Amino acid sequence: MSSTIVLVDDHTLFRRGLASIIRDFPNVAHVEEASNGEALQKLMAQPPDLILMDVEMPGTNGLALTEQIKATHPEVKIIIISMHDEDEYIINAIRSGADGYLLKDAEPNELQEALVSVLNGRIYATEYVTRALRNELLHPIDSQTDGVELTEEETQLLRLICAEKSNKEIAQELSRSVRTVEKHRLQLLRKTGARNGVGLALFALRQGLVAL
Known part of the structure; x- marks a missing residue:
């Protein structure tokens, strides 16, 4: 399935x-560009499948834009692209709703892997994202997950998501339709x-449902 991507x-x-690099990737139907919010x-007006979002732009904060878009179009995938690999930047991106985080010096094959993973509903976690999650788990800034109880089916779904399964793979494993998996x-x-x-992965880690 071909995707529409906005930079x-x-x-x-x-x-x-x-x-130019992304247009050469397979299954990319259209690439649009925007210089600001x-x-x-x-x-x-016609939401894309995925947005590659810079963080620091004149008069525009990419994380604030990410929050706004996720509030109105939760189905749109967003990957933050940044020059910063510090934990604070990564965790703030995750908190804003970003589905992935890439450094601007990433190789084209890493970019392609990130796009494919996120578009298929998988978690794309690089070494620096995993490190940031581990440090956040050890020294959380705040957590509002106390008291949340999951059903057995929800726990199973969460573990499959954390195992980097795509929605299609999860649907096959649970004998459900892809639409049902997306809804759940x-x-x-x-x-x-x-x-x-x-x-979700951070929640699962805090609840002891999965391990890094």
Whole structure:
């Protein structure tokens, strides 16, 4: 299935170079570009499948935009692209609802792997994302997950998500339709207060349901 991708970055050369690389990837139907939040909002009239979002742009905060888009279009996947690999930046991106986090010096094959994983509903966790999650687990800033109880079916779904299974793979394993898995996944997000698959993984780690 071909996907539509939007790149949001205020650096024209970087944005156009990235667009050129992505257009050569298989199963990419269309690539749009936006230099700021205002331009992105115009493109949201027809929501894309995935947005690659810069964090620091003049007059625009990529994390705030991510929160806004996830609130109105939770089905749109968002990967933050940044030059920062510090834990604080990564955790803030996850809290904003981002489905992935990539450094701007990533290789094209890593970018392609991230796009495929996130578009298929998988968790894409690089070494630096895993490190940030581990440190957040050991020294959490805050947690509002106390008292959340999952059913056996919800726990099974959560473990499959954490195992980086795609929605299609989960559907096959649970003998459910992909649409049903997507519906239950959204219900799990609401119940746990997570905003994405990475947030679900962090919840599962805190509850001792999975291990790093």
